[in-house]
Amino acid sequence: MNESVLVTAEELRQSLAGDRPPLVLDCRVFRGGGEPCDRRYLPGSLSLDLERDMSATPGQGGRHPLPSRENFTATLQARGVTPECSVVVYDDNGGQLAAARAWWMIACWAGHPDVRVLDGGVAAWEAAEGELVATAGEIEGWSHWSPSFNDDALVAVDELDEKGGQLIDARALARFRGIEEPLDPVAGHIPGAISRPCVENLEPSGRFKSARQLADELPRSEVLTAYCGSGVTACHDILAYAVAGLPLPRLYAGSWSDWIRDPSRPIATGE
Template sequence: MNASVLVTPEALRDSLAGERPPLVLDCRVFRGDEKPGDRRYLPQSLSLDLERDLSADPGEGGRHPLPSQSDFTATLQALGVTPERPVVVYDDSGGQLAAARAWWMIACWAGHPDAHLLDGGLAGWQMIGGELVKVPVEPANQSRWTPSFNDDVLVSVEVLLEQGGQLVDARAATRFRGDEEPLDSIAGHIPGAMCRPCTQNLETSGRFKSPGQLADELPKGEALTAYCGSGVTACHNILSYAVAGLPLPRLYAGSWSEWIRDPARPIATGDA
């Protein structure tokens, strides 16, 4: 994979006006008192929700465990996703919440051959004067696509403990060190992990850094595994490896919120 996993706002605008428009999925996470009516959407976009569509119920598997294959297949079919039609996902944080998670689930796990993330997200679209609408569209046609899921792109906590490998943590450095933990009950990181905050994948404009710069910056190692707090921003790091044209890390979907559920699992603090 390389930079083609991204689509520029200009290219998306052109393709939406073309004969073969992509299926556009709005993956924004609602914050605070925000309500659906407060938002504006890209034209022709459908809603794909982190809690409802991209996660199972929180519990032993962490705060955002993956849905079952059958549940996610039903979600994709209800949206009308087919391998023949390109898919573009976007959010309002450069892909960090939760468009990169959607891209990973659709492209890497479900195996869709033509899935992309909008580089720059909603802000990038607005910067080129892209049209916004008041409500997302409803799915027009249900598909019959049955994905061939690839579980080799995943690693469970049991396999992680058995096989090891180099972990890459996508959380902020303050959470990695254990200085603060705003979401989970215990602070720190998995011993041996390297800290690569997903915010470092983006330019100040909100667009991804160049493939060459990412290739220079991203952590290297054997058997790379990406994780974060709950398996969401870790996907942003995986996407960055794809942009850079590097082999993709596996995803530890349960991430820190699953790891700390067993008090016997080791915890590290500080920079190492």
């Protein structure tokens, strides 16, 4: 596996006990709103919330539009993120919700040089006998980092025809085919897209497949753009390309929830 984007639970345990421990960010998504009263954290980890920290207000740009550069810079500074300190992000869904989104935003968009995803998330940490604690860590001090954002990693909806290349849809196959749509008011997919459900990037254990297996499975094209329902699990597909050591697709951040805001845009169903 590409060590620059994934870290094992044992590797993380060792680095947390070292002289320069990484900054650890908890990116778990809890359905139904709010957090469970028995939520437990990796020691010292800080919360990075999908709705509050990694998204702007739903509407223009879909259900989870990216925050402004200024707002995300403030979010990173408030957690003490600097380029000199490595960052580890984790969730409890194999990176799907929403550690891969955090990895993409901090590494690919904001340009941090050392961001990794805990492979297997909380389950892998527990399996390695890692400790969980009842409270999140405390921020030790604000940083003054001003990221140089890379908007070339993004494709806007009006650029898809010219710059999007081959579209990859990270949603479940039933949603891609238009058989069901639990989150958005219209079912189907963007015409010309191919399906690569993000869950197929993982082993049954919730850890990523090997780099070789991913390289064999992932769609190839000279230009690729990943999307999903709202720009979250699409980042998991992009992360899979990084694990495989392949060139990264761009992200259509608004994704399906943005595409269907204009009723004149075409919709495909089936394969």
